[in-house]
Amino acid sequence: MNFEINNIYSGFKLLKKERVEEINSLALIFQHEGTGAKLLKLENDEDNKVFSISFRTPPHDSTGVAHILEHSVLCGSRKFPSKEPFVELIKGSLNTFLNAMTFADKTMYPVASKNKKDFYNLMDVYLDAVLYPNIYKHPQIFMQEGWHHELEDLKGEIAYKGVVYNEMKGAFSSPESVLMRKIQESLFPDNTYGVESGGDPDHIPELTYEDFIGFHKRYYHPSNSYIFLYGDGETLEELNFINDNYLKDFEKINIDSSIRLQKPFNDILERVVEYPVSQNEGEEDKTFLSLNFAVGKATDRELYLSFEILEHLLLETPAAPLKKALLQSGIGKDVFGNFDNSMLQPALSVIVKNSNENKKEEFKKLVFNTLEELATKGIDKKLIESSLNVKEFSLREADYGGYPKGLIYGIKCMDSWLYDEDPLMHLNYEPQLNSIKEKAEKGYFENLIKDYLLNSKHSSLLVVKPKKGLADEKEKNIKEELKKYKESLNKEELQKIIHETEELIKRQNTPDSQEDIEKIPLLSIEDISRTAEKLPIEVLEEEGIKVLKHNIFTNKIAYVNLYFNTCNVPQELIPYIGLLSGILGKVSSENLDYEELSKEVNINTGGIYYSSTVYSDNNEIDGFKPMFKVKAKSLISKLSKLFELISEQVANSKFDDYARIKEIISELKSRMEMTIFDRGHMVAAGRVASYFSSSAAYSERVSGINLYHFIVELEKNFENKKKEIELNLVKVSQIIFNKSNLTVSVTLEEEDYEEFKKVMPNLIKALGDNAFDKCSYDFKLKAENEGMMTSGKVQYNAKGYNFKKVGYCYSGTMQVLKTIISFDYLWNKVRVKGGAYGCFGGFNRNGNMYFVSYRDPHLSNTLKVYDESVSYIENFTEDKRGMTKYIIGTISDIDSPLTPSMKGEKAAANYFSGITHEDMQREREEILHTDIEDIKNLAPMVKACMEEKNICVLGNEERIKEEKELFNNLIHLFE
Structure with a gap:
């Protein structure tokens, strides 16, 4: 449709129309006549459509009101009164993105989907959530998502509980997180950036329900909104939907959400x-x-x-x-x-x-x-x-x-639009x-x-x-504060808290009515493609080297991944593979010092990255292929230079600059510490898998806690070990970088493959031609059951085992179980009732299964929930609509959109693991045909895995010590 400036379309006046060549889009900027709502549509041929509605929400204190509200509005609304329509959508939509985000000065609610019907469903739920939330009807939403005093009987102790409260306790456990939050506070002491929009745990309990409601009334109005649309959807149809279903019912009001500038300082x-x-x-x-x-x-x-x-x-x-x-x-x-x-x-x-x-x-x-x-x-x-x-x-x-492009563009727009x-x-x-x-x-x-x-x-x-002891001191102060608070209350006031706690638990334990569940829009199985996407891969041979070619449109960029099989590296040297991946590209080579090398890479390429990875064998229990991966990209015209630079780094790197090596080792230690804090749940999941899985045990040595301890030891004793480090890096490099170990994966357009063939010899001639014997690894797998202690205030609880080792085979039905377990059972038990920020399960093709929680205030309670999942699965029941929902949600997860480079990487990963397109199609059909009995039949498998009693917990030192009988080993993670 040809939109004209100043014309009104379904209540929206077109203010500006502009071609944005950089993102191949036509931009249409509207303002809603009745409310003043701002709307931007980026029209293009992208089928992954994006919608978001955002509000300028500058907080005035550190109680986390904006963050708590972001959580709470997604807990039921006028048209969709179920307790958590957000989770229902995760379970049962084809979304390619579904979340909400609290920034320092704005709150965004973005969704994305390739399916038109699904896209409108998502828009409908989100618009109703932000404009008509059930927070006014149910104070328990604020209690659950924000904070509340919890007291179950007169003799008990009062405690603080709440999802955001625990999330931010976890955030404030990470020193890097504290640093980033305090940087803003130091620079902007007098405006909104000087307070913590996410909520400081010390101040969250100061937020009242009345102030929480007041914040919504003040800012969540169309007059303070920024609506963003992206993709190939019919713009007029989208405008009609937004106006006719929502904006027409509001009138324009004046909202002061302005952000004052911080005045400069006289001194630092x-x-x-x-x-x-x-x-x-x-x-x-x-x-x-x-x-x-x-x-x-x-x-x-x-x-x-x-x-x-x-x-x-x-x-x-x-x-x-x-x-x-x-x-x-x-x-x-x-x-x-x-x-x-x-x-x-x-x-x-x-x-x-x-x-x-x-x-x-x-x-x-x-x-x-x-x-x-x-x-x-x-x-x-x-x-x-x-x-x-x-x-x-x-x-x-x-x-x-x-991430959908439209999502990133929408966030970037807000950096000026807001x-x-x-x-x-x-x-x-x-x-x-x-x-x-x-x-x-x-x-x-x-x-x-x-x-x-x-x-x-x-x-x-x-x-x-x-x-030292700051966390304990804070916990002690909180307990003392709550003790005094309880002592200050009379019996009637205590009974009120007990009653409110009971009401919250009652609400959490009461299932949504079938009528409310059915109000949430749902696609049908017919809306899903029955065919698994066939990833492009052609297995060729060039210069005696196996080449995996992926013919995809890449806009004249070549994505080249080199996979060197590392099965020839002796077991005692495996950690040096992880070290090598962190060092290559950061040290000098025979011909260039490391600064010049870095400049040449950045001038001529899109980057060269090194990592170690493991591909499990789809057909053999405990079989795996360890690989050293060189991930690189450049314009087709720069391929020759790309290969020249890779060759320089893998064949000519020098490991005798001890001062530089020590700098890199210290940096690696630092970055690994950040990862442990930020991704504690996956660290715990990987660690527990290493107790029973050879591939996971290998991964731990090249990228997990084993590698971290190895790096710590090298840094501590560097002067004594520097020659040994040099010699071992040389030895491992000589073993790995050989033609016999190499498989090349290249993602580009067919017409550009000849250029790749032409320059490939430049790379091959730099590699060794030695033959090394394959090593036999013995990782002595056993249930270490570690409690990894930190000063953090929350836990990351993991439990799992390998279901193939107890006699079960992988099935697509397990992916449906993953959806059910993650977004129904664990969500309700661990997040909603337990107050953890996140939780989910995983069932992998290699047989490894796990349950894990994220920023969890509990420990043994959560592990007990994992065990009790068996009973839940045994007694699982759901109607046809419910099963359809879980199947759609599962397909959404496995059909996540992939960029050209990601398609090439996934195709290569499947190739190394022995996963065929027929396997992917079988998995899809198993998902689509899953019924209640299929789910119930998985109960013995989960029971057998849980009975193996493999657990790993990363978390608070005092909490772990209190429950030390659960563990075989207690480890102080940091020195």
Whole structure:
């Protein structure tokens, strides 16, 4: 349809119409006449349609009201009164994205789907949720999702409970999370960015139900909304739906959701913050030092993009001059940057990790001296070119790791739209990019350093340091506070809390009525494709090397993955494979020092990355293929240079620069610690699998807790071990990088394959031609049942076993069980009633199954829930509609959209595991034909696995010690 400026379409007036070439879209910007609601549609041929409705929600305190509300509005509404329509949609829609997000100044509710009917269903549920939530009818929603006093009888102790309360306890357990949250607080003490929108656990219990309701009344109105649509949907039909079903019933009101600018400071503001470490941990070399600068406004389109590039240039590569200066000074052991431009006043941070408070002045002086030198003497032009290329490649590739493009574009639009500016400014990146390129030759980045960093009037110096016993002290204070609170209440007031607790439990235990469940829209099985997607793969041979070719449109980009089989590496050297993956590309080679090498990679490619991975054998219990993976990409025109650079790194890297190797080992340790805190649930799941699975035991040695302990040991004893490290890295490299070990996977268009063939010999000639014997591994599998203790305030509880080892075969029905267990049984027992932030189950083709919880206040209670799943499965019952819902939700999960590079990787992974298209089709048919009896028949399998009693818990030291009888080994995870 040809929309005309100033015309009104279903209540929406078209204000602007513009072609956005960078994302191949036509942008239509509307305003709703009746309410003032803003709407942006990006029309294109993308079938993965995206919708979101967002509100400007600046909090005024750290009670987490915006975050709690984000959770709560999705717990039932006017048209969809079931307790959790959000979860019902996860169980039973074909969504490609379904979530909600709380930012520092906005709350977003995005959904995506390729299916038109499903897309409208999702829009309907989300619009009703935000505009007509049941929070007004049921205070228990606030209690469950936010916080409440829990008391079950007069003799019991009062406790704080709530999903967001526990989520944020978990968030504040991570020192990196504390750091990032306190950076904003230090820079913006007087405006909304100075408070914690997610909620500080110390302040969440200050939020009243009345203030919670008031926040919704104040901000959740169409007049304060930003509606975003993306894809190939009929725009007029979408406008009709939104207006006729929702906006026509509202009138325009004045809402003051404005965000005040923080005034600059006269001097650098300095703050010291503490974070908890356990009693056994040392406090030395565990401090974070951070210099932070407010940088203009997010609505300065050129500055917005320039500082993304400058942050990369200064801090994100081995050639980054500020990072290099800080590492070589010995002030800290890890250096990284952060540029947060999803707020009105963006902020750049220079961060040193694993330092000490007494290094603060040295840190400050070195940062400013280095910046002064760069601004005065100039930045290496090649370094500027390399960072510009990295950003440009990223913008043009638009590969967001499986997230819908439209979702990322919608978030980016809000970085200007929310502040009353053009929502397209950051999508129209070509003018800014060209301007920056032109000015880069004339001292542009040097002037940015002078103007916004050296001469900054708005900066902070933050010290985040460890304190032993801080977590225990806080818990003790909370218990004392609650004890005093209970003592201050009379019997009537205590009975009121008991009654409210009973009412909440009653609501949680009462199933939704069938009538309410059926109000949630549901597709039919007929809406699902019965055919599994056939991933493109052709097995060829070039130069005596096996090549897996994936013919996909890639917009002239070649995605090249090199897979080196590592089965020839002796068992005692396996951890060196993990170390090697962290070192390659960061050390000098025979022909280039590591800085030059980094610049060459960033100028000529889209990146070269190294990792170790394991592919389980689909046809053999405990069979697996260990691989060293080189993941790389470049324009077709740069393929020759890509292979030249890979060859230089894998064949000519030098491991005798001990100072550099030590820096990298320290950085690896730091980054692994961050992963353990951020992904504790998957760390625990991987660890428990290593008790009974050879492939998982191998993975632990190249990427898990085993590798972390190995890295810690190397760092601690580096001077004594440096020669040994060098020799072992050389030895492992010589074993791995041989033609006989190599399989190449390449994803590109058919017409470009000849160019790949032409340049492939450049890579092959750099590899060894030696033959090594395959090694036999014996990992001595047994139930270690570890309690891995940290200063964290919550737990990550995992339990599992391998069902093939107790006589069962994999079936697609298990994926339906996974959906049922994750989003019905565990969700209700562990999240809703238990207060954990997350929980789910997994059933893998290799036989490994697990249950896991995330940011969980409980330990043994959750493990008991896992065991009791057997009874749930034995007695499982559901009507036809319910089974349809679970089948659709399962198909949605296995049909997650894949980018071209992801399709190539998945096809290669299936090839190595021996998974055929026929296997994928059989799995799909088993899913589509699953019935109640099929689910019930899996109860003995789950029972057999649970009875093997393999558990791993990563969590609070005191809690684990209290329940030490559950464990065979108690481990202090950090020293």
